[in-house]
Amino acid sequence: MTGNPVRFCGLQLEHRIINASGTFDPIAASRAFGNDVITSLPFSAFVSKTVTVEPRQGNPPPRLWELPSGMMNSIGLPNKGLVRWVEEDLPILSRMKIPLIANVMGFERDQFSTLVEALGGKAEISALELNVSCPNVETGTIIGSDPFECGQLVSAMRLLTDSPLIVKITPNASDPAAVAISAEAAGADAISLINTVRGLALDPVSRRPWLGGRTGGISGPAIRAASLAQVDAVCSQVKIPVIAMGGVSSGKDAADLIDCGATLVAVGTENFRDPMAAERIRTELESISLVP
Amino acid sequence: MSPTSDRPIAPFGRRAVPVDSVRRIGPYTLIEITDLAAPTAKAGQFHMLATESNWGGTSGGRPFLARAISFISSNGEGRFGFLLHTVGPGTERLADVNVGDNLLVVGPLGNGFSDPSEQLRPILIGGGIGAAPVLAMADQLTAAGRDYEVILGFRDASHAELASERPNCRVVTDDGSTGRHGTVLDELQILIDSLEPSQQVELLACGPPGMLEAVRTFASAEGLEAQLALETPMACGYGACFGCVVPTKSGYVRACVDGPVFMASQLDRVFADGPL
Numbered sequence: 001m002t003g004n005p006v007r008f009c010g011l012q013l014e015h016r017i018i019n020a021s022g023t024f025d026p027i028a029a030s031r032a033f034g035n036d037v038i039t040s041l042p043f044s045a046f047v048s049k050t051v052t053v054e055p056r057q058g059n060p061p062p063r064l065w066e067l068p069s070g071m072m073n074s075i076g077l078p079n080k081g082l083v084r085w086v087e088e089d090l091p092i093l094s095r096m097k098i099p100l101i102a103n104v105m106g107f108e109r110d111q112f113s114t115l116v117e118a119l120g121g122k123a124e125i126s127a128l129e130l131n132v133s134c135p136n137v138e139t140g141t142i143i144g145s146d147p148f149e150c151g152q153l154v155s156a157m158r159l160l161t162d163s164p165l166i167v168k169i170t171p172n173a174s175d176p177a178a179v180a181i182s183a184e185a186a187g188a189d190a191i192s193l194i195n196t197v198r199g200l201a202l203d204p205v206s207r208r209p210w211l212g213g214r215t216g217g218i219s220g221p222a223i224r225a226a227s228l229a230q231v232d233a234v235c236s237q238v239k240i241p242v243i244a245m246g247g248v249s250s251g252k253d254a255a256d257l258i259d260c261g262a263t264l265v266a267v268g269t270e271n272f273r274d275p276m277a278a279e280r281i282r283t284e285l286e287s288i289s290l291v292p
Numbered sequence: 293m294s295p296t297s298d299r300p301i302a303p304f305g306r307r308a309v310p311v312d313s314v315r316r317i318g319p320y321t322l323i324e325i326t327d328l329a330a331p332t333a334k335a336g337q338f339h340m341l342a343t344e345s346n347w348g349g350t351s352g353g354r355p356f357l358a359r360a361i362s363f364i365s366s367n368g369e370g371r372f373g374f375l376l377h378t379v380g381p382g383t384e385r386l387a388d389v390n391v392g393d394n395l396l397v398v399g400p401l402g403n404g405f406s407d408p409s410e411q412l413r414p415i416l417i418g419g420g421i422g423a424a425p426v427l428a429m430a431d432q433l434t435a436a437g438r439d440y441e442v443i444l445g446f447r448d449a450s451h452a453e454l455a456s457e458r459p460n461c462r463v464v465t466d467d468g469s470t471g472r473h474g475t476v477l478d479e480l481q482i483l484i485d486s487l488e489p490s491q492q493v494e495l496l497a498c499g500p501p502g503m504l505e506a507v508r509t510f511a512s513a514e515g516l517e518a519q520l521a522l523e524t525p526m527a528c529g530y531g532a533c534f535g536c537v538v539p540t541k542s543g544y545v546r547a548c549v550d551g552p553v554f555m556a557s558q559l560d561r562v563f564a565d566g567p568l
């Protein structure tokens with residue numbers, strides 16, 4: 001089955017299912033499942049885990065807390081940093097047969113600029129996803145929660161690259177659709193949502209926060225309805241394509257998001273339960289699409 | 293890390309495999325499956341397991357994620373035994389399966405124990421449920437024609453029932469209700485004192501964090517090689533989530549792909565579960 005091809009930001013994708021950033025590592029997966037994994041991923045495009053300018057160790061453990069129908073993480077964006085990611089990971093990822101989308105995050109505008117300039121022109125990278133769910137070190141506000149700040153950032157990045165810019169907005173904002181409108185006006189090519197929803201868990205024994213990062217991000221089916229509402233709100237307000245995610249674990253979940261206007265659907269937490277979940281979800285989605 | 297695989301390659305994806313047998317051994321439950329898709333696995337590797345039906349939906353709404361479980365036995369032809377110690381909703385549900393129920397299986401995963409070098413006499417040390425991978429390693433060494441020692445520590449006689457099927461184990465219990473009264477460390481000291489002074493040993497251990505930390509401290513004080521199989525909560529088991537990291541001398545490392553077996557010399561300390 002060849003699936004239903006879809007156009008997205010100038011790319012011709014084989015189907016609508018991609019991965020959510022930070023929920024699949026083809027290099028680690030190839031150690032567990034063999035080198036063929038790199039060329040047989042169940043996604044139509046691959047989104048990298050967030051890359052930052054400097055290397056990051058991430059948050060101290062524990063980083064996981066399980067919830068009814070979901071989980072909470074405080075991973076803290078561990079990554080090798082820009083230089084080593086380009087030297088070590090990019091050559092391996094470029095062997096994938098699907099387009100690579102690089103997800104990047106800065107703690108200030110200059111860091112975003114460094115990342116966009118370094119990666120925007122690379123032939124191996126088809127698009128950039130800006131993770132704006134981070135606090136601006138100068139103002140303290142989460143860039144992606146403020147339409148004005150987000151618009152300014154996107155305008156500045158727009159000048160630096162012709163590569164498609166996807167803005168991944170945060171659900172922890174009073175009005176995500178306003179942020180999406182502002183990103184579109186500033187020249188974004190697509191919006192992706194939702195990132196994880198902020199939560200807290202207490203250690204059953206000490207009664208203090210369990211997670212090493214104190215708070216964490218909720219993902220999985222627990223946030224599916226929240227995702228659907230935000231995707232619906234954003235899709236009705238912007239014309240650029242939307243990558244929707246949040247708790248997708250079946251073709252029906254993907255169909256819901258597409259019916260609200262999403263162009264692509266990203267699978268995140270469900271990858272953890274089944275490394276090939278995206279394949280099943282795509283097959284289920286295709287059988288649903290056949291229903292008139 | 294090189295993408296070239298340094299371990300048995302697991303099938304890419306999750307598969308449903310029926311349970312062949314269920315047996316209680318003291319407070320533990322032993323379940324067996326025949327997974328024809330699985331490669332020959334290395335002792336110390338683990339699988340991510342869930343049940344196909346009724347996973348979740350308990351009063352607390354969990355479990356949601358699969359659970360990491362190492363095998364206690366494998367015959368090289370797809371038959372795996374898993375020993376369960378029920379501590380929460382995931383292990384409770386797994387221990388509650390009936391013959392014929394399907395498990396959802398990903399694996400085998402992780403590095404597993406390395407073969408101890410020929411010059412060293414392996415001493416295998418298991419504490420509680422940590423006996424599972426240790427006994428799998430004992431079988432692997434037997435098959436390779438190696439001599440070794442096994443020390444198993446349990447809370448009490450009912451937990452130690454597991455050892456009754458393994459006549460050649462040195463058993464200790466916390467309460468002295470069977471075997472020697474004491475810790476695996478006490479027994480280790482007695483064992484080492486009884487060996488020829490020229491006999492070099494390598495320790496291979498799995499058990500609660502406190503026990504592993506004691507083994508690590510002992511190994512480092514005595515200048516011994518030690519492989520420690522850590523148990524840390526995991527969401528995916530194949531390097532996707534970065535949730536299972538343990539602090540090592542070279543920073544946070546994913547226990548599911550770079551472990552779960554670590555050389556004691558890689559670690560400054562073995563930490564207990566929960567906030568550091």
Ligand SMILES: Cc1cc2nc3c(=O)[nH]c(=O)nc-3n(C[C@H](O)[C@H](O)[C@H](O)COP(=O)(O)OP(=O)(O)OC[C@H]3O[C@@H](n4cnc5c(N)ncnc54)[C@H](O)[C@@H]3O)c2cc1C
Pocket residue numbers: 064065066067204338355359360361362363374375376377378379380381382383384421424425522523524525526552565566
């Ligand atoms: C490599 C490896 C091999 C293993 N091998 C075995 C084996 O052979 N046999 C076996 O029985 N076990 C084994 N384990 C341990 C097993 O995976 C855990 O005991 C199991 O995941 C616990 O799940 P649970 O739902 O039963 O308990 P949980 O409820 O998850 O409780 C376990 C601990 O997690 C914490 N906790 C409580 N609530 C939550 C929550 N909501 N979210 C996150 N943490 C919470 C608490 O500290 C609690 O003590 C292994 C683990 C690893 C990593």
Ligand SMILES: Cc1cc2nc3c(=O)[nH]c(=O)nc-3n(C[C@H](O)[C@H](O)[C@H](O)COP(=O)(O)O)c2cc1C
Pocket residue numbers: 020021022023049050073075077103131168193194195196218219220221223245246247248266267268269270533534535
């Ligand atoms: C363990 C974990 C790590 C994540 N890491 C990142 C990341 O590095 N960058 C990012 O933009 N989003 C990250 N996310 C968020 C996901 O990409 C996604 O937005 C979110 O999990 C919702 O989708 P889901 O419910 O399908 O998981 C992470 C999520 C999880 C669960």
Ligand code: FES
Pocket residue numbers: 525526527528529530531532533534535536537546547548549
């Ligand atoms: S359990 Fe997900 S990275 Fe190890």
